[in-house]
Amino acid sequence: MERNEIQLIVNGFLVEEFEINENLINPEARLIEDLGISSLDFVDIVVIIEKEFGFKVKREEITQIRTLKDMYVYIENRI
């Protein structure tokens, strides 16, 4: 899967499922500080990533992700 496609899927669920303002979405955005994602939201991100990309995410790994770009790279490296 290309980076672009990953980006589209991730951005899509952040806007649709997490109701994050589309204007805030950019690769440098920090998940917690800029997008307002809470520790409980990471629980649901794990579920969605497995559903969308078909691999299991470890809780310890997801909490290391700081920015949206980190997330794209993490997913790209796992699939």
Add this chain to the structure above:
Amino acid sequence: MNKRVVITGIGIYSTIGKNIEEVKESLYIGRSGIGIDPRRKEFGFRSALTGIIERPCLKGVLPRRLRIGLSEQAEYSYVATMEALSNANIDLDFLENNEVGILYGNDSSAIPVINAIDIVRERKDTAMIGSGSIFQSMNSTITMNLSVILKLKGINFTISGACASSSHAIGMAYILISQGLQDIIICGGGQEVNAESMGSFDGLAAFSIRENAPAEASRPFDRERDGLVPSGGGATVIVESLESALKRGANILGEIKGYGFSSNGDHISLPNIDGSIRSLMRSLKSANLCTRDIDYVNAHATSTIVGDEMEANALAQVFGDYKVPISSTKSMTGHEMWMGGASEIVYSLIMMHNSFIAPNINFHNPDEASAKLNIIKKTTEMRINTFLSNSFGFGGTNSTLIISKF
């Protein structure tokens, strides 16, 4: 000295209406909220009869994080609570800056538990359950979510007393406020409406099987009754000290005069006369009123053969020669269980403020016990100054509230 306790707001989301206005009309015309849920037959239910209610859509109303922990009954309760707060003239700023509590009745939350277990059985991974499930599945789902949404600072817990849960919640609020421990408490009851939560109750053969005529299935006190119809929704009552209500210039809807309670000390599912009488007598004593001061009784009567008979005998014994007007709004709503105690206070307050008694629909012929009572068959225009509301539940828990015009 005990403080006087009043009600300054009511809200309702039920099978006979999604707000006070709709419910007022249904009560007046005797509209039934009962229908058929075909899924229950697929599940092997003896009866597919149930209250019919639509889930409110809260997307766009509440942000995701505040929304995904809400169980079905917490959604109903949220809508009812926002209506009650609005007519109590209490806004979010007030809630944030004053010590307001919440005591709500709830005694189950089946769906999120079942869904979570289904996921774990299939995926063998608890991480796949997601973050909302735990907050939906606990019995305190309503109070834990509403206290966060409304930023409440006062007392905060759920009361589980079977079908008397929310009546006891109002009773507890009455005690806390009368003793000066709280000024305002959001009270109420929520009840989920789904097949999954009702299977075990259906298995007791306690439900009506009059499936060919759903609107006629719930017939409290009628000799042809054959069981209750499960139902639900959410009902909220804002309970407040008179002092606080006057200070705020609130519209006072009624005064809680008395709360009676008792336990039968007997059978787990069969009620008895003695426990009901003790609850009734305690409420009258607590209100410092006699039976002739009561203008209307909203009976617990659920349409079961034994339950209605026991309550009829208890009411006949307590009220004696005085033929107080009695009706069971469950004839229209079905049995709203954990929500029933609070919803029936809302229904009775609507009647009190509009000077009518809602009919006990489907009551055509009494049995030996109900023949001793003055059961209101047709909508009756009448001034109500004081009403009494009974709620009884499994385990022999009983609650009786008395409310007067202020």
